[in-house]
Amino acid sequence: MTLETIERETGADPGAAIIVMHGLGADGSDFVPICDEIDLSAAGAVRYVFPHAPVRPVTINGGYPMRAWFDVLSFERGQNEDEAGLRESQAAIAELVEHEIARGVPASRIVLMGFSQGCAMTLMTGLRFGQRLAGLVGLSGYLPLADRLAAERSDANADVPVFLAHGTADPVIPFARGELSRDALAALGYPVEWHAYSMVHTVTLNEIRDIERFLQRVLAA
Template sequence: MSNPLLDTIEKETGPNPTAAVIWLHGLGADGGDFVPIVPELDLTGCGPIRFVFPHAPTMPVTINNGYVMRAWYDIIGIDLGRREDEAGLRKSQALVEALIAKEKARGIPASRIVLAGFSQGCAMTLQTGLRHAEKLAGLLCLSGYLPIHASVEAERHSANHETPIFLAHGRSDPVVPVRLAEMSRDHLLSLGYQVEWHEYAMPHSVCPEEVADISRWLQRVLG
């Protein structure tokens, strides 16, 4: 049974896009959360890009007393890396795979597709990108962590072993501790991935310095 396509917001930087960035939002937000970042990015030399901002499904979130909100998977407790909603992660992984397939059907090869995400969206970017069966252009991972990390070595696909990974975090993040991001970075490095690590003097957010670094990275992987 095929997965239903998620509702999305799309922004194209020019006609006939030759690349795509699928950008996944964080817990409780929606696809509109990162739309304003597009005009802030310097995409010189990248060619026209289609930015795709999907809305996550709605579900009750345990840590928020079962309140129904947009989420890629359930958050069971504050110990993010320990008790994990593996079934939810894998279900949303299939939804993200369907978005990649849609871009390929529209003529953009996997090698010109960047997966990007913030917080839970970062976790989904790594969950999906490391297992994807075709080489992607890059994984843009902001203020999140590597989920179900113990399964990565067995489940990862060799197609994306050389795919560039941008991993960034705020030093004063009260939501996803920077130590969890550092552990994710170290685990990815131990498996031989190309991780470009950035940390900033910010909380669980995005700062201008980070936007400039993201611009340079996108120019490199899509230029």
């Protein structure tokens, strides 16, 4: 599966890349305005890559086709996860990382970032990727296939910095599920930077500023 993408570059010859995965039913354009608010000038030129998830039927929405990284069979934690869809999208996102490496951006200067389903794909892909990445940013999502991670995780990313954020009033993916994901990663030794915000299933300006500081740190030239 080859993903269509939108690209934005903050300058010529980018030496870093941020691949941003959108949430269920959105598309790659969803996070372009948010990334425009992030100042990474100190890190040099950055290429943002915004892939579009494939269109597929989504069970919780009555089988209606929409852009989705994987099918959602239930909102209950760990219930009937779409492993085939998760692994298909993992492979496609890993291809995007490999493409950036082929374009001259070292893996150590590549960040994966995602919201909701995109957060799940950020963790699914980044923690299993075979070369050390700069960092992972997971927003209002969760850790998929959590019981498989210990066996499948990459040694190269065993200490990759992870930024996790969640809204305390999130009605879509409960705050407690975000906390469980944080705790599962911490138990495996990942350095997790955790942020809780008084918000629903969205992104706030304070969160953007915290993401900016995290990216400035992990992409420091």
